[in-house]
Amino acid sequence: MNTIVELPEVTRKRMVQLLQLLKAWPDNKITSVAISESTGWNTSLIRHDLWLLGYNKGVSNGYQVDDLRTAISQALGIENKLPIDNSEQAIRNCCIVGLGHLGAALLNDEMTENSSFKIKAGFDSNLYRVEILRSSFPLYPANEMNWIIKQEKIEYAILTVKDETAQTMAEKLVNAGIKGIVNMTNVVLKVPEGVKVENLSILNALNLVINNSHR
């Protein structure tokens, strides 16, 4: 048996991905071997992750996809809902900060469809953008960020401002009570402990994808 202890970050990362794999899985059965073939993770690692997470309903010929999905979702607190399922569940409100090219690309709900996230607002310090852009949720000038975030109970932000203003904006978000930031800028953000940052800089990713294996 395994005590309810904080899951390691690496495991969480894999489980979030596994959830995506399961979402698109054709069959209703899956084995650690099959997962391994799709992901490259060692079969023991997969079983071990599942074990850490407290799941032990696997039978000798694999896992039940639906059951595994809901188990992982619950363990991670993700509530990755199926399109049909409209059960009452925690909605996590988020916002987009910076409506330049990248931010403006996120102005429709499609990304968060069937997820437990809901985009409630977009912000930009450029009033023109705020007025001219069309979106499926309201846009506001950046100076209204603080009270809107509080009023709308927004907990997470997607940061798509330009590098120069990234740190300043992050600080404003933190002051407004934001709990997590998806950072699409190239900047290494400095945030107080307790605020989680996930870095998604495309340029940094390109730099990491360079393959200088000497072989």
Add this chain to the structure above:
Amino acid sequence: MNTIVELPEVTRKRMVQLLQLLKAWPDNKITSVAISESTGWNTSLIRHDLWLLGYNKGVSNGYQVDDLRTAISQALGIENKLPIDNSEQAIRNCCIVGLGHLGAALLNDEMTENSSFKIKAGFDSNLYRVEILRSSFPLYPANEMNWIIKQEKIEYAILTVKDETAQTMAEKLVNAGIKGIVNMTNVVLKVPEGVKVENLSILNALNLVINNSHR
């Protein structure tokens, strides 16, 4: 002394970020303590990383920012150039696959300015998009991907198609000889060993940024 061995992936990741930090550093001197304050990494970890990478020009009162920058760039093969510097250097060609909201947001060069990357092409299977979108590099229908990639010597791709076609497109990219993929879809891509994938799914990032620390 330290033999020229493959750098661990974690170290590479930190170094790419450190490079960004140095790029914006106001002073020309920096210490491991200062880096730690900005990034949260333990000071020993920073020194250790630098050591792994073979750098040992730090004096007892810190590092020379410019020198450290070029050293890291070289060690990683990144050639992170300063705006002024127009030295001859390896250009890494890349392309954007999928010109939906996200892909269309990347149709100008600004992201790769001052980097060693150059976007040479955009692809989409929707001919209408290919014709109507404006960009600072040519756009092509997806079925011309293979020969354009070869002709233009494109090595890296940013994948911004919708989830349903992600795996198929990735396979086409691999067949065309692509070496690395920045994967902005939610799909866990299955690629042959030797092809590097960096996952940048915004939705997955949101799921990871959820903070269920029980404290």
Add this chain to the structure above:
DNA sequence: AGGTGTGAACGAATTCACAGCC
């Protein structure tokens, strides 16, 4: 046979500790 659950064994990454330098 082909699968899971689980702890132990192993390997990788981080932190500690301290000598040496300015």
Add this chain to the structure above:
DNA sequence: GGCTGTGAATTCGTTCACACCT
């Protein structure tokens, strides 16, 4: 005193090995 370079010690993550199930 405050800093780096570096190996050793420690912590953390992955893989192995095997009992058990169907």
